[in-house]
Amino acid sequence: MARIRRNVWSLAQPWDPVLLWYARGVQVLKTRPFADVTSWRYLAAIHGVEEQIWREFGWLKPAEHLPQTPEFKKQDQGQCQHHGWYFVPWHRGYLAAFEAIVRAAIEKLPGAPKDWALPYWDYNSKAVANPRLLPEAFAKNVWPDGGDNPLFDKRRYGRGDGVVVIRPEDVDTKTALTDGQFEGVANGSPGFGGVRTPFQHDADRDHEGWLEQVPHDVVHGRVGGSQAGQDPNDWRSAGLMSMPETAGLDPIFWLHHANIDRLWEVWRKRDASHKNPVLSSWLNGPAGRHKFILPQPNGTRKQFAPKDMLDTTAPALNYVYEDTSDPFAGQQRLSARLRTLSMAIPGAQGVAGPEVSSVAKKPIVELLGANAKAVMLSNAPTSTTIKVDKPTARKVTNSFKMNEFTARSVPEPDRVFLNLENITSDNNAAVFDVYVGLPEGADPAAHPDNRAGVVSLFGARAATNMAKPHGGSGMTKVLEITDTIDRLHLSGNADLSNLSVLFVPVSSVGAGGVSIKRVSIYRQSS
């Protein structure tokens, strides 16, 4: 029987046995020496490590050093895959390795359960009034066994004072779950799972999928945050969860990622058309020297590839989630959009419908407009204006006309994507909302329809650091603004010559710490 990963909110609060045994397992792992591949620190360093930060934060004592084995230096440290299509399969393997090591540690303790499995933090759970709160077992430095609570860490700053505040929109899974494509395209829709990339630690950071952006990145930034009263652009004030180089040290990391992993299952199960990539370059993992390889409970290391991560009930994984039901009742992005359009365009009823194919050839993605110069964000709202290229805008308009007049089997009208290009910042914890098309001086809170989404700069510091491979050019974020453009078209105001973009800081955005080289929009035609 496969073990069941339980929702933390369906467990008894605060100290259900599942959480208590997790805490005991974490305690065992934390006492192991760093060089032990099954130790807390070794496992966290696989996600990311930077000696100076770990020292400053007390995870390396003055006499200690990073492990000196060739395995650690050449392969294991900083293996995590972000900003690309290996994000979900690599993290599934990472969680499974961690879970097996914790379970093996627990099983050596008296009275331990035999079927312990990692719980997940469902921040959209219906079981409690506010599932976005940090579960109490993590939030307070007390626990039944006495002494320091192994699940607590004071470097979890949340809104600044240690209280984790997450808004519903920070964990909105709708964009990710209702997009039918796993693989995305650069500058256009990044898809559920991201754009095709090679082995991707510290490489170009332009290709993360919807799931990785929200809720993954945002939860990292909202939980870790940065210390109130300190400079958020200085890494010394950052919470563990805010930086890839320290995130794995926080025990809540693993419950957060268990939920991300669960959402992959939800996406896959909620519609028969939702398919993982079938290309061998995905299935068999990255080409080249660097492979996915992770420690086992017996201290050996085992290589794996995405193809080993497709079925969670396979013997090597052997788990299921308590709940993988569909929160959106079968709703799909494409059909929802076409329904809205067909209701609004006279005579178009019956055109838009299931016969519109969602996948075909590779879509065309092209630049549609851009702002005039780089934008520097501050702790007050900052705005910029995108000037649209007229000839390209006509193509967008024409894609709607085709929909009005053609009778059957029409392609979907163009989708439009906002690109925040080459964002550089030393601040990993910054989170801001982005609004598009707001009238000048309008209160963003009064125009939720104009909200393009929320952006978290998890990983920005490494992307900005020139000393890192491919560092210095920053990261690019893509947000879909198709709905807003649709509304403009339907309102007859299809002259998209200028489009305002407003950045509203949500947390940890200091003055002058975040620069966006270019704000642009792209059209994607199917």
Add this chain to the structure above:
Amino acid sequence: MLRQWLQARGFGPLGLLLWGVSLCAWLLIVGGDRLHVALPLLCGGAATSVIPQGAFALEYAVQTVGWPALAGGSALMVIAMMAPALAGPLLHLWYRSLSRHRWRAILLFVAGYLSIWTIACVILILTAYLLHGSTGSELGAGLVAAAAGLAWQISPVRARCLARCHLRPRLSIFGAAAFADPLLFGLTLACWCVATCWALMLLPLCLADAHLPIMAAGALLVAIERTRQPGAGRSGLVFR
């Protein structure tokens, strides 16, 4: 089948195109190289001080080979060695330009890139002449260039120059900036590129007889270094 095999190894259509361009430049160099002909003639013919010697060498080079051949030969050499490394910047220009301006942006970029490299090549050729003159032999010049190049190759300053080759600047799409930005991108990228790779160019210029195999080795090194997939194994200890 073949396409997937190539793609899995990081060879997209653009990568293949650039390797093709590089190969063509190679064939042209092998077929009719005029850049190196002047070199052996200079051996031993030494003036006493460096400045007149350099001026003499330049005059001599221009007289025997001619400006167009000098510049053309330099450009060919740069194309042969650097084309495969330009995939990243070219994709940046392609995706970040309006579709009808893509080729214009690429042309401006290439013009900027090649002009800086051609100037650098002329300076490198003069350096090679001077090394010849002062050491008296091709081998001597080659050894000096190799020693200096090796020291540079392993220096941290070079690593920083290399990192800047990965920069992707903003590209404006309206007004004069739409012309200036790609051109400026080519100019600045070439500066970092010259700083990173001058030693690989100087060595074949010094050793005229063996320049083809040396250039080939250098080209391979450049291609590996620029397109290498950054991996896990590196210490991330450097802070700004």
